[in-house]
Amino acid sequence: MSRGFVKEGDQEETPIIPPRAALPAGATNYVTPLGMELLQAERKELEEESAKLPTTNEQQRRIELAILNSKLDLLNERIASARILDPATQPKEEVRFGATVSYKINTSPITLTFQIVGVDEADVAKQKIAFVAPIAVALTGHTIGDVVSFNMGGELRKLEVLNIQYD
Incomplete structure (x- = not known):
């Protein structure tokens, strides 16, 4: 159908969904057990938010639903590709x-400390x-004193x- 027959108010812009944290091409999506719990909690939160969308303004609801569904799709892809690696087994x-x-x-x-996740x-x-x-890549595989x-x-x-711990 020609765009000439579409009311101006009916034209919706496609919402821009920010990507998730970058994972290099071909890299395994390692997650800690806590990381997986956080991803699943995020999914539950998005699903609940989607179910609670107000129905008063249908156009606004459609836009918000599209955004939530896009975020959920990206999250589900990340969860599906996740490989849990328990720090206790390292x-x-x-x-x-x-x-x-x-x-x-x-x-x-000065001593600096971080966890690799x-x-x-x-x-x-x-x-x-x-x-x-x-910095995580540089230190991986090294031992205390290196x-x-x-x-x-x-x-x-x-x-x-200086120190290596696994919680």
């Missing part, structure tokens, strides 16, 4: 997925970084692994 003496790593940069007295669970404010983050060269902001830095 070798305790080296940095692997799920490890909480303490390290220092060069001769700095899945891309959807990563949250810098909670000291959780994705296993695909450059010094690792790492390019940080154009400068080559030395990172010393």
Whole structure:
């Protein structure tokens, strides 16, 4: 049908749905058991939100439903591709997925700590970084006392692994 016969008020713009956290092509979608719980809780929340949409404005409801369904589709794809990797099964003496790593940069007295988690669970404010983050990749496979060269902001830095824990 020609666009000339469509009322201007009936034209809806396609909502833009932001993508989920980046997972490099071909990378396995590793998640911790907690990460999987968080993904499933997010799905439940989206489903509940979808069921509670108000029915007073049908056009607005359709737009909000399309957004929720798109988010749900992306989330379901991520859940379907998830491979749970329990930190408790990792070798305790080296940095692997799920490890909480303490390290220092060069001769700095400041100790930094983060946990290596899945891309959807990563949250810098909670000291959780994705296993695909450059610093996580650099430290993976190393043991306490190892010094690792790492390019940080154009400068080559030395990172010393101080502690490795698995919760």
